[in-house]
Amino acid sequence: MLTVQRVFSQISDRTWxxxxxxxxxxxxxxxxxxxxRGGRPSGYLTYTLILAGYAVQLIGLGIRxxxxxxxxxxxxxxLYQFIAWSAITLYVVVGVTFRNSLxxxxxxxxTAVLMLVSLAIPGWDAAQRTHIFGSxxxxxxxxxxxxxxxxxxxxxxxxxxxxxxxxYSLQSKKIGGWFSFLPSIIDLDHIGVRLLSAGVxxxxxxxxxxxxxxxxxxxxxxxxxxxxxxxxxxxGTAVLGLRLRGLLLSRRFAWACLVLFIGxxxxxxxxxxxxRPAPAAAISAA
Numbered sequence: 417m418l419t420v421q422r423v424f425s426q427i428s429d430r431t432w433x434x435x436x437x438x439x440x441x442x443x444x445x446x447x448x449x450x451x452x453r454g455g456r457p458s459g460y461l462t463y464t465l466i467l468a469g470y471a472v473q474l475i476g477l478g479i480r481x482x483x484x485x486x487x488x489x490x491x492x493x494x495l496y497q498f499i500a501w502s503a504i505t506l507y508v509v510v511g512v513t514f515r516n517s518l519x520x521x522x523x524x525x526x527t528a529v530l531m532l533v534s535l536a537i538p539g540w541d542a543a544q545r546t547h548i549f550g551s552x553x554x555x556x557x558x559x560x561x562x563x564x565x566x567x568x569x570x571x572x573x574x575x576x577x578x579x580x581x582x583x584y585s586l587q588s589k590k591i592g593g594w595f596s597f598l599p600s601i602i603d604l605d606h607i608g609v610r611l612l613s614a615g616v617x618x619x620x621x622x623x624x625x626x627x628x629x630x631x632x633x634x635x636x637x638x639x640x641x642x643x644x645x646x647x648x649x650x651x652g653t654a655v656l657g658l659r660l661r662g663l664l665l666s667r668r669f670a671w672a673c674l675v676l677f678i679g680x681x682x683x684x685x686x687x688x689x690x691x692r693p694a695p696a697a698a699i700s701a702a
Contacts, residue, residue, distance in 0.1 A: 429483065430535065432476030433497060437531035439469030440504075443524040451521075462520050469527075470504050477501060483544065489559045490545035495684045496534035498560075500527045502567020503574075510607075518581075518597050522574040530570075554625055561622035562645055566680045568615035569652070572608060573677035576670040579604040583667055605666075608673060609659060616652045623649055644683040652676055 443465035450462070477497065480488040488494040507523045534540055578598055585595040598604075623645060655672045658664035664672060 427479075429476045429479040430541075432472055432479065433531060434535060436469045436473035436476060437528050437535060439465050439472060440524045440528040440531065443469065444521065444528055447518075447521040447524065462524065466504065466520060466524050467508065469524075470501075470508060473497075473501055473504070473531075484546045484548070486546075486548060487556050487560050489563055490548045491541055491543060492685055493534045493537070493541035495563055496530050496540070496681075498563045499567045499570055499681075499684075500530040502564045503527055503530075503570040506568060506571045506611075518578055519574060519599075522577060523571065526570060526574060552629070555629060558622045558625040558629075561618050561625070565615045565619040565622065566648075566677075566684070568611055568618060569673075569677040569680050572611040572615060572673050575604055575608050575611060576673040579608060579670040580667060583670075605669075608669065609656075612652065612656050612659070612673060616649065616656055619645065619649045619652065648676070648680050648683055651679065 443462045446465060447462045477488055480494065480497075484490055484494075487498075489498060503523060504527050507520060510519075579601060581595070582598045582601045582604060585591055585598065586601065599607075623642075626642060626645075655664060655669070655676060659669050
């Protein structure tokens with residue numbers, strides 16, 4: 417056991433994450449080959465590759481977490497990696513329901529893209545910050561919940577894309593081939609509303625935590641970071657409210673969810689560029 421642990425510790429976290437991204441990409445490519453051959457896009461082999469990638473990604477994030485002495489959310493690279501992990505975590509939870517659909521296919525593609533892009537840009541991981549949350553676990557919980565909610569929005573984006581494809585197949589009367597593996601448009605709409613509700617709820621809790629500390633000690637978090645999260649929350653809440661009132665339906669709702677996720681990804685870069693470490697004394701005093 418000690419030998420295995422020693423071997424694991426000698427492999428860098430980025431190497432593990434490269435391997436995880438490769439496994440997700442293999443899952444996507446295997447699904448593509450299956451589709452081209454007229455088979456199921458998300459069979460047991462694809463699901464197995466995703467689970468293997470998930471396990472390897474956990475090892476990589478775990479090593480990074482020990483290195484930075486906290487949840488690895490200190491730069492753009494780590495934020496994108498955490499979002500990818502969050503999206504896969506949600507898929508693993510609900511994947512049994514969508515096992516024979518295209519959800520695993522799209523999720524493996526998105527996760528591979530997020531991981532490979534962040535790994536391929538050295539500047540995103542140039543500075544590995546340690547103890548970025550000071551000694552306050554509540555601030556760390558806030559950050560983890562906020563980024564996890566973006567992972568929920570990532571899976572929401574995938575179901576929204578599937579909704580648009582299903583809607584196109586119905587309008588063009590193309591219901592055969594790989595379109596047949598898409599869930600019904602009603603099921604996709606329902607899961608979209610549930611994912612959006614979950615994402616907004618998680619982000620609400622995250623913002624409530626940070627406001628509790630930020631109002632008493634503004635040094636706790638950069639104002640840009642708080643404003644960016646509030647904008648994403650406001651947009652998500654508005655989209656959800658309009659959907660529940662029947663004012664944003666069908667394709668418009670799906671497109672709005674896609675834009676929400678793209679906006680969330682874009683906000684992370686701005687937040688990281690304006691990040692400043694919180695003084696330990698101020699955080700502890702809060």
